[in-house]
Amino acid sequence: MTTKTKHHHGDLKNALVKAGLALLDEEGLEGLSLRKCAAKAGVSHAAPAHHFGNLAGLKGAIGFEVFTIFSKYMQDAAAREGDSDIARLKGICRGYVQFGIDHKSWLDVMFGIAPAEIAKLRGDLGDSNSYQVLRQACAPFVPEGVEPHIVEFQVWSLIHGYTQLFLSGRLNQGEVTQIDDGPFDQVMALLDRLAPS
Amino acid sequence: MTTKTKHHHGDLKNALVKAGLALLDEEGLEGLSLRKCAAKAGVSHAAPAHHFGNLAGLKGAIGFEVFTIFSKYMQDAAAREGDSDIARLKGICRGYVQFGIDHKSWLDVMFGIAPAEIAKLRGDLGDSNSYQVLRQACAPFVPEGVEPHIVEFQVWSLIHGYTQLFLSGRLNQGEVTQIDDGPFDQVMALLDRLAPS
DNA sequence: ATCGTATCTTTACAGTGTAAAGTTTGCATT
DNA sequence: AATGCAAACTTTACACTGTAAAGATACGAT
Numbered sequence: 001m002t003t004k005t006k007h008h009h010g011d012l013k014n015a016l017v018k019a020g021l022a023l024l025d026e027e028g029l030e031g032l033s034l035r036k037c038a039a040k041a042g043v044s045h046a047a048p049a050h051h052f053g054n055l056a057g058l059k060g061a062i063g064f065e066v067f068t069i070f071s072k073y074m075q076d077a078a079a080r081e082g083d084s085d086i087a088r089l090k091g092i093c094r095g096y097v098q099f100g101i102d103h104k105s106w107l108d109v110m111f112g113i114a115p116a117e118i119a120k121l122r123g124d125l126g127d128s129n130s131y132q133v134l135r136q137a138c139a140p141f142v143p144e145g146v147e148p149h150i151v152e153f154q155v156w157s158l159i160h161g162y163t164q165l166f167l168s169g170r171l172n173q174g175e176v177t178q179i180d181d182g183p184f185d186q187v188m189a190l191l192d193r194l195a196p197s
Numbered sequence: 198m199t200t201k202t203k204h205h206h207g208d209l210k211n212a213l214v215k216a217g218l219a220l221l222d223e224e225g226l227e228g229l230s231l232r233k234c235a236a237k238a239g240v241s242h243a244a245p246a247h248h249f250g251n252l253a254g255l256k257g258a259i260g261f262e263v264f265t266i267f268s269k270y271m272q273d274a275a276a277r278e279g280d281s282d283i284a285r286l287k288g289i290c291r292g293y294v295q296f297g298i299d300h301k302s303w304l305d306v307m308f309g310i311a312p313a314e315i316a317k318l319r320g321d322l323g324d325s326n327s328y329q330v331l332r333q334a335c336a337p338f339v340p341e342g343v344e345p346h347i348v349e350f351q352v353w354s355l356i357h358g359y360t361q362l363f364l365s366g367r368l369n370q371g372e373v374t375q376i377d378d379g380p381f382d383q384v385m386a387l388l389d390r391l392a393p394s
Numbered sequence: 395a396t397c398g399t400a401t402c403t404t405t406a407c408a409g410t411g412t413a414a415a416g417t418t419t420g421c422a423t424t
Numbered sequence: 425a426a427t428g429c430a431a432a433c434t435t436t437a438c439a440c441t442g443t444a445a446a447g448a449t450a451c452g453a454t
Binding site (some may be wrong): 246 | 426440441442443444448449450451
């Protein structure tokens with residue numbers, strides 16, 4: 001446990017990001033503020049500026065943290081569904097929705113950041129882990145002579161759109177607390193037709 | 198032209214919504230504020246409260262206005278692409294992306310509102326125009342004995358996800374100023390396989 | 395002409411982001 | 425151990441924003 005002296009928190013950068021994640025779960029995107037993060041981390045409101053510059057910088061750091069957590073989450077989802085190629089792909093899609101259910105506002109922050117900014121933090125956009133999970137899961141469905149990202153973009157568009165519409169209650173009545181398996185499977189049936197038969 | 202007396206704008210509700218739409222195009226979602234809308238409409242910062250209650254209420258009204266404009270836009274897109282069922286469906290999808298390119302922040306406001314709120318303003322969710330356009334365009338692709346909304350949700354998920362990812366620069370490099378026809382057609386090729394063959 | 399309600403304006407306050415000046419601490423150097 | 429510098433904060437200040445309350449003006453009904 002880091003010892004905090006009067007002017008030296010010790011691990012404030014991390015603490016602020018963690019505070020941000022907690023606030024997002026507690027109060028949503030609109031409840032996230034620089035001062036609340038600072039208060040939660042036990043420092044004055046101006047302390048974050050030294051590490052992040054401003055609120056946009058802090059959001060960038062939070063978004064990147066979500067990116068990292070999400071990547072690991074998707075890797076686990078892929079590893080869990082090993083039965084077949086299509087089961088793995090659908091398992092990843094299900095994981096995408098589940099992550100959104102568990103942390104809707106985290107996704108909002110992550111997708112509110114320009115990809116160039118995540119790339120800057122990541123150092124290599126093309127090797128981003130969650131995208132790599134998608135790429136590997138889609139690989140079996142890419143017809144010969146076809147650019148892999150065509151199928152990747154089809155899948156990503158479908159699942160991202162479904163997640164956004166479902167989480168915002170546009171595909172269903174009532175509060176979203178879990179995946180509606182029936183409707184989910186029905187929409188994801190389109191994944192059975194990724195490659196022309 | 199409405200004559201504005203000292204304490205009576207005449208059509209402030211409309212003016213504030215219009216001001217909001219303009220601000221969204223000029224400064225994006227983060228540049229939208231109650232005070233800026235009021236200033237643009239030529240009234241004091243507290244005037245909107247009488248009509249909308251608060252900022253959330255004003256956003257709701259702006260979102261509903263976008264909903265109305267978008268519905269007409271989609272109706273026009275559907276009418277324009279009359280060649281075949283699939284051409285019409287793809288034309289609507291293309292219109293969805295184009296609308297987002299033209300007014301990204303308008304979509305952000307519209308999708309930031311709970312559908313129950315739009316329903317309250319609309320009076321009948323199931324009859325919402327843009328959804329009706331989607332429904333009619335999807336109808337030819339619904340297999341016998343299948344619930345229509347399954348295909349509708351597949352199409353909506355795909356095009357909504359594509360629009361969001363494309364507009365935020367996750368599917369392409371550089372600034373988004375127009376639809377990339379090649380990539381768009383490649384992703385929308387999935388629409389050719391809506392019904393099992 | 396009068397009255398009540400609608401439609402504003404003005405004043406005030408809390409929360410927020412950012413900036414600048416100041417203080418404290420850790421670490422490197424001597 | 426002493427010193428100095430930069431890092432890592434705190435404090436103070438200000439502008440912007442949302443909201444609320446009190447007050448002023450205007451419209452429409454009677």
